[in-house]
Amino acid sequence: MNSATPVVELKGITKRFPGVVANDSISFKLFKGEIHALLGENGAGKSTLMNIVFGLYQPDEGSIEINGEPVIIDNPNKAIDLGIGMVHQHFKLVEPFTVTENIILGMEPKKGSNLDTKTAAARIQELSEQYGLRVDPYAKIHDISVGMQQRVEILKTLYRGADILIFDEPTAVLTPQEITELMEIMRRLVAEGKSIILITHKLKEIMHISNTVTIIRRGKVIDTVKTSEASPSILAEKMVGRNVTFKVDKRAAAPGGNVLEVRDLFVKNKEGATVLNGLNLNVRAGEILGIAGVDGNGQTQLIEALTGLSKVESGSIRLNGKELANATPRQISESGIAHIPEDRHKHGLVLDFSMSENMVLETYYKEPYSKRGFLDYNAIKKQAQRLIQAFDVRTPSAETKARSLSGGNQQKAIIAREIDKNPDVLIAAQPTRGLDVGAIEFVQTQLIAQRDQGKAVLLISFELDEIINVSDRIAVIYEGQIVGEVLPEQTNDQELGLMMAGSTVAGGVRHE
Amino acid sequence: MSKILKLFSGSGAISIIAIVLGLIVGAVVMLIGGYEPLLAYKSLFSQVFGNTYDFGETLREITPLILTGFAFAFAARAGLFNIGGEGQFIVGMTAASVIGIKVHGLPIYIHAPLAVIAGGLFGGIWAALVGYLKAKRGVNEVITSIMLNWIALYLANFIVRHFLLMEGKQRSEDILPTASVSFPWLSDLMDSARIHWGMLIAVLCSVFFYYFMWKTKQGFELRAVGNNPNAAQYAGMNVGRNVVKAMFISGIFAGLAGAFQILGVFHYQSIMSGSPGTGFDGIAVGLIGMNNPFGILLGALLFGTLTYGSAGMSFGAGVPPELIRIVIGSIIFFIAAQGIVRGIIKPFYFKRKKEKVL
Numbered sequence: 001m002n003s004a005t006p007v008v009e010l011k012g013i014t015k016r017f018p019g020v021v022a023n024d025s026i027s028f029k030l031f032k033g034e035i036h037a038l039l040g041e042n043g044a045g046k047s048t049l050m051n052i053v054f055g056l057y058q059p060d061e062g063s064i065e066i067n068g069e070p071v072i073i074d075n076p077n078k079a080i081d082l083g084i085g086m087v088h089q090h091f092k093l094v095e096p097f098t099v100t101e102n103i104i105l106g107m108e109p110k111k112g113s114n115l116d117t118k119t120a121a122a123r124i125q126e127l128s129e130q131y132g133l134r135v136d137p138y139a140k141i142h143d144i145s146v147g148m149q150q151r152v153e154i155l156k157t158l159y160r161g162a163d164i165l166i167f168d169e170p171t172a173v174l175t176p177q178e179i180t181e182l183m184e185i186m187r188r189l190v191a192e193g194k195s196i197i198l199i200t201h202k203l204k205e206i207m208h209i210s211n212t213v214t215i216i217r218r219g220k221v222i223d224t225v226k227t228s229e230a231s232p233s234i235l236a237e238k239m240v241g242r243n244v245t246f247k248v249d250k251r252a253a254a255p256g257g258n259v260l261e262v263r264d265l266f267v268k269n270k271e272g273a274t275v276l277n278g279l280n281l282n283v284r285a286g287e288i289l290g291i292a293g294v295d296g297n298g299q300t301q302l303i304e305a306l307t308g309l310s311k312v313e314s315g316s317i318r319l320n321g322k323e324l325a326n327a328t329p330r331q332i333s334e335s336g337i338a339h340i341p342e343d344r345h346k347h348g349l350v351l352d353f354s355m356s357e358n359m360v361l362e363t364y365y366k367e368p369y370s371k372r373g374f375l376d377y378n379a380i381k382k383q384a385q386r387l388i389q390a391f392d393v394r395t396p397s398a399e400t401k402a403r404s405l406s407g408g409n410q411q412k413a414i415i416a417r418e419i420d421k422n423p424d425v426l427i428a429a430q431p432t433r434g435l436d437v438g439a440i441e442f443v444q445t446q447l448i449a450q451r452d453q454g455k456a457v458l459l460i461s462f463e464l465d466e467i468i469n470v471s472d473r474i475a476v477i478y479e480g481q482i483v484g485e486v487l488p489e490q491t492n493d494q495e496l497g498l499m500m501a502g503s504t505v506a507g508g509v510r511h512e
Numbered sequence: 513m514s515k516i517l518k519l520f521s522g523s524g525a526i527s528i529i530a531i532v533l534g535l536i537v538g539a540v541v542m543l544i545g546g547y548e549p550l551l552a553y554k555s556l557f558s559q560v561f562g563n564t565y566d567f568g569e570t571l572r573e574i575t576p577l578i579l580t581g582f583a584f585a586f587a588a589r590a591g592l593f594n595i596g597g598e599g600q601f602i603v604g605m606t607a608a609s610v611i612g613i614k615v616h617g618l619p620i621y622i623h624a625p626l627a628v629i630a631g632g633l634f635g636g637i638w639a640a641l642v643g644y645l646k647a648k649r650g651v652n653e654v655i656t657s658i659m660l661n662w663i664a665l666y667l668a669n670f671i672v673r674h675f676l677l678m679e680g681k682q683r684s685e686d687i688l689p690t691a692s693v694s695f696p697w698l699s700d701l702m703d704s705a706r707i708h709w710g711m712l713i714a715v716l717c718s719v720f721f722y723y724f725m726w727k728t729k730q731g732f733e734l735r736a737v738g739n740n741p742n743a744a745q746y747a748g749m750n751v752g753r754n755v756v757k758a759m760f761i762s763g764i765f766a767g768l769a770g771a772f773q774i775l776g777v778f779h780y781q782s783i784m785s786g787s788p789g790t791g792f793d794g795i796a797v798g799l800i801g802m803n804n805p806f807g808i809l810l811g812a813l814l815f816g817t818l819t820y821g822s823a824g825m826s827f828g829a830g831v832p833p834e835l836i837r838i839v840i841g842s843i844i845f846f847i848a849a850q851g852i853v854r855g856i857i858k859p860f861y862f863k864r865k866k867e868k869v870l
Contacts, residue, residue, distance in 0.1 A: 309745065330748030339746070347746040350739045361736070361747040370729045 005068045007032050007164055007195050008053065008084075013062035015048055019396030022048040024219040025062065030164065035186060035196045037210035037227070039203075039239055041436045043394065043406025045219040046199045050166050053197075054086045055079040066164075085157025086166045091149050095142040099135055100124055103156045127158050131188050147178035154185065165189065166197045171205060172434070183209050201239070201436035203232040215239050240438035248441075250448045253472035256285035259456040260306075260337075260425050265315035265325075267301045267480075275301045277480040278315070283425060288447060288457040290471030290488070292464065294500050298480040299460050300342065303429050306458075307339045308332045309347075319425060333362055338423035340414055342430045342460075344407075348414045351403040355395050356384040358402050359417050391416035392442075408439035415446055425456045432466060444470050464493055478502050526853050527800060527807065531814065533853070534843030541838055542831060552829035556836075559824020560817050566824075568698075568705025572777060574816030576601070578714040579769035580794025581812050582721055583639075583762045585803035587653075589725055590758035591738030596642055596657025598791025599664035600635040600763040602784075604770030606668040607634035609781040612687030612774065613676050623690040628713075628771050635767015636760045638664065643759030647752030653759070661787065669783050676781065684781045693775045708776025710768070717765065721805035724761075734758050766791055799844050815840060 006029040015023040022045045030036045040046045051057045053064065055073040064071055066082050073079050079086075093102050100121045109116045121137040128135045133151045141149060150170065157165055167186075171179045186196055186209060198210060206213055206227065213230060215222040215238040222238050237243055260283040267276040275298045283289045293299055304310035306317060308329040317325045319335050327335070341347035349358050360369050360380050368379040384398040393412045395405055402410060411431070418426065428447055432440040447470060451457050461467050467474055468488045475482045476499040484499050539549035560570045580597045587594035608631035615623065638660060645651040676684035698707040725731040736744040737754040745751050769790060774781055797815050801807030818840060822833035846853055 307746075328748065328750075329746060333748050341746060346740075346742045348743065350736050350743050352739045353736070357732070361743065364732050365729050373728050373730065375727055375729060375732060 006030055006065075007067055008197075009065040009068075010049070010053070011063050011065070013049065013052060013059045013064075015045075015052060015057060015059050019400065021219050023052070023059070026216070026219075026221050028214055028221070028224075030195050030197055032195050033190050033193060034211045035190055035198055035209055037198045037200060037206045037213045038216065039201065039206060039213055039235060040216035041201060041239060041406075041438050042408035042434075044216045044239075046216055047168065049216070050086070050168060050197065050199060053079070054084060054166065080160050080162070083161060083163040084166065085160060085162025085164070087150065087153045087157060087168065087170060089169045089172060091153055093141045093149060093152060096140060098138050098140050099144075099152050099155070100137045102141060102152060103137075103159050107160070124155060124159060127155060131158065131185060131192065133185060145178075147174055147181065150174070150178075150182070151185070154189075163193070164195050164197070166199070168199045169201075170198070171200070171202060179205070203235055203437065206235065207232055217241055236437050239436070248444050248448065248469045250470075251452070253287045253451060255287040255472070256454065258282045259285045259320060260458070261316075261318045262306075263316045263318075265302075265305060265317065266313040267298075267305045267310060268313055269301060274313070275480050276305065279477075279481055281475065281482060283456040283458050285424075285456050286451055286454045287472040288451050288459055288470055290467040290474045291458065291460045291477050292467045292474055292496055292500055293462075293477035295462055297477050297500075299429070299477060301480075302477070303339070303342065303427060303460060306332075306427060307337065330362075333421070336424035338418040338421045338426050340411075340418050340426070340428045340431050342433075344410055344414055349402045349410060352401055354399045354401055355388065355393070355405070355413060356380050356398045358413060359384040359387055359398075361417070362421070387413070387416040387420060408435050411435060411439065411443065415443060419446060419450060423455065425458065426450050427458045427460070429460045430462065431459070432461070432463070440466075464496055468493075468496070476500055524807070526850055527802065527811075527847060529853050529856060530800075530843050530846035533846045533856075534839050534841075537842040538835060538839035541835065545831075545835075547831045548829055552825045552831045552835075555828020556818070556821035556825045558828070560821045562824075563703070564701070565703035565705045566820070568702035568707050570816055570820040571711055572706045572708075573820045574812050575708075575711045575714050576769040576773055576790045577793055577797050577812035577815050578809060579710075579717065579765045579772075580791050581797030581801060581808040582717055582794075582805065583766035583769070583791070584795045584798035585801065585805070585808055586721060586725070586765060587639075587758055587762040588798060588803045589738050590734040590754065591741065592643070592646075592653050592755065592758055592762075594639065594642070594657060594759065594762050595654055595795065596639060596660050596791070597762075597766040597794045598787050598789070599657065599661035600638045600766035601770040601773075601788070601791040601794075602661075602664040602668045603638040604631035604635035604767030605774050605781055606664075606671055606770075607631045607767070608691075608771035608774045609676060609684055609687065610671065612691035613685055615691075616688065618690055620690045620692075623688065624693050624775065627687070627691045627775055628693065628710075628768065631771020631774070632764040632768040635770060636762075636764040639763025639766070640756050640760040643756035646759075647755045661791070665784060665787055668781070672781050672783050678780070682783045686780050687775060691775055692779060693772065694779075695776075706777050708772060710772030710776045713768070713772075715809065717768075718805040718809050725805075730757070766794065769794075796840060796844055799847055802847070814843075 008030040010026060010028040012025040012027055013023050014021065014025050026049060038046050048057065052059050053073065055076045055078050058074065064073060071082060073082065094105065100117050103124055104120045109120050124137040133155060135148060135151050135155060141152065170182060174182060190196060200206060210227045212224060213227055213235060214224045215235065217239060262279060262281040265276050265279040266274060269275045279302065291299060301310060305312050308327055312325040315325060316323055319337060322335060324332055324335060345351060350361065360383060364370055364375065368376055370376065381398050388395060388398060391412050393416060394409050431443050435443065447457055447459065459467065459470060471488050474486050474488055474491065476484045476496065478500060483502070486495070542549040542552055559566055561567060580601060583597040583600060584594055608627045611627040611630045618626065642653050642656045642660060645656050646653045672684045678685045693709045695707045695709055699705060725735065733744065733749045733754050736747065736749060737751050741751050793815065797808055797811045800814065801811035818836045822836035825831045825836065826833045
């Protein structure tokens with residue numbers, strides 16, 4: 001084998017699912033010792049392609065060559081035999097088992113009739129040191145951090161002799177610190193002669209670590225470029241197919257009077273601890289109020305109290321002067337509050353319902369969708385098709401189940417439904433979580449468009465960039481209270497970070 | 513109509529293959545036991561279709577299975593495991609007996625419907641109790657409905673023994689003729705097989721089930737609650753109320769099944785030493801029919817045919833009738849373990865798909 005032979009070569013891979021072509025004659029080459037990034041939006045077909053390489057799907061057309069030899073990979077064991085290892089986005093580990101037990105699972109070494117964990121543990125220790133993973137072979141999975149669990153997944157592939165490692169969105173679950181460490185590990189792996197395919201939609205990481213980038217859009221390869229010759233804006237443009245600005249375009253806000261007024265709000269969580277301690281808040285018409293804060297300071301309870309999903313102990317929530325504390329979700333929705341929920345799978349959608357049914361999830365009981373107790377499916381379908389078109393939700397049809405859509409398109413569908421209710425107040429909780437740049441831009445533009453129409457928007461996000469870019473006013477939440485308010489053009493990450501950690505800083509005006 | 517077929521076609525293939533596999537397993541067991549499976553199945557079917565009396569009696573066997581199958585499936589669609597069809601069935605029987613025996617002086621067109629409605633209503637209330645406990649107190653419906661099965665059994669026996677007893681017998685008095693839902697004209701045609709109006713109503717219930725669940729606002733809510741209670745709550749639906757409602761309607765089906773057994777078949781109620789089992793069989797029927805109302809009609813048809821025909825198997829081929837329970841058990845196994853069935857049909861399925869693409 002000479003160095004010019006790719007370790008993995010895909011030739012014209014095509015994979016069709018009912019209603020969509022997930023991969024359309026994709027060709028791809030991975031060379032030894034390289035980190036090759038696979039970039040694409042949610043639903044572009046990256047994961048399908050890698051599942052084909054790992055033997056979970058069969059391609060309808062095309063062929064795969066490993067080290068120049070044509071192969072048929074019809075199950076993951078075959079892939080493992082060929083030296084391919086996959087680090088999944090959602091880890092596949094047995095929580096109460098130790099690291100060693102997890103790694104040897106399925107190929108347990110035996111000494112006589114007994115399990116020989118000792119030799120295995122020694123081998124794991126050795127691998128761990130060789131690649132700088134620093135994993136304790138005897139630690140139990142539920143005792144170690146998410147970052148460590150990911151390293152166990154990496155070790156698992158190495159232990160099985162993988163030379164080609166596929167990382168599927170590896171940084172989605174990691175903290176910034178852990179991301180830096182993962183980058184180090186990946187560099188070490190290629191230095192030791194491994195080859196890596198990195199699936200991601202995060203441009204920063206690609207620029208940081210990869211040698212080559214292949215961009216996929218709607219199932220087709222758009223381009224393959226050397227990372228050194230690319231820039232984030234070029235990549236983003238290729239990925240979404242149009243110019244992407246990272247700065248959100250918006251005019252200055254022209255806020256009107258208070259629409260939503262929250263006074264002395266006290267709310268307990270399910271364990272009975274008080275998590276909102278007399279919170280005060282105003283949102284005016286025509287402005288976006290961003291709530292910045294570290295996760296767990298009462299954001300979830302604030303949203304649940306505002307939308308009627310949890311009980312208010314005391315205090316008032318007024319929408320245009322009307323008291324809504326402890327009203328039912330339906331009363332609140334009908335009064336003019338729309339809600340893009342934090343967890344779209346838990347609250348936003350019924351995954352086994354069709355897109356049509358999901359589009360009328362809150363309005364099904366009204367005319368024209370429901371007449372004398374019977375549903376009018378024609379009216380429902382018409383509404384769904386209108387929203388799907390207006391918000392560019394990519395779905396094979398209005399009858400497709402919500403489950404089979406990509407995360408970005410599911411989120412678009414929810415936003416379409418909520419905005420279409422024409423609310424006075426739009427509550428957006430983590431509206432861009434897990435979305436790619438194109439979808440993030442879309443969501444943020446929609447929020448600003450709502451503001452420009454004179455709606456009051458309440459944005460809750462853990463992404464400081466998003467809060468600073470999108471909001472007209474920022475309120476910082478800490479231990480169940482608003483501890484300060486700043487204007488986005490007069491603040492920065494450091495100041496907000498300090499306020500979020502609980503210190504009141506000059507420049508931050510204490511609310512009330 | 514094409515929509516109805518579509519609703520069913522995906523899972524239909526799996527059911528049919530599971531049935532065939534179940535029959536094969538039964539045949540293998542017969543071979544091991546030294547019986548002749550072909551002769552056995554032949555005598556099973558000739559028992560059912562051999563003469564009009566037996567055919568009518570097979571219909572009689574099928575009817576309560578349809579209704580208890582609906583009782584299980586309706587709750588399942590709303591995300592509830594109603595294992596209490598048995599108790600709801602017994603309560604329905606008892607309510608119908610009380611009205612049928614104790615209420616005098618009503619004309620037939622009032623008395624019989626009243627007894628039927630009482631059976632359905634009390635079955636519904638019995639189940640709604642389970643729903644209420646789940647909605648208000650968070651008690652698991654499996655536990656409460658199993659306990660209510662026993663309470664129903666002994667309550668029914670108590671009522672029969674103290675209020676309805678025929679002197680010196682282990683059974684109630686006969687219901688008044690005005691409470692009977694028998695269909696004498698058709699019964700005479702079928703050599704006095706016990707044909708009753710409940711058969712027609714059971715079939716009509718499938719239409720109700722389908723329309724209610726998939727065409728009405730309330731059905732939409734029930735399905736949303738069943739699939740994702742969090743999203744249902746977010747969308748402004750009252751989850752607790754829907755749980756109670758689903759159980760109530762589910763119980764009505766089981767209660768009706770019980771009422772028709774009394775008013776159309778036996779015309780009296782015995783003191784039971786154990787549960788009659790019809791409610792439990794409904795769970796099996798619901799599983800075979802994949803919780804689809806039309807699937808359940810076919811599932812009950814199969815279950816009833818096999819059960820009634822098993823007597824013929826024992827006459828014709830000497831096979832113990834209990835063996836048919838192995839067949840039914842295997843069918844449910846193959847339906848539950850869908851992976852096996854999918855594995856078997858996969859090659860055929862793929863071939864068909866490919867042709868379509870080209």
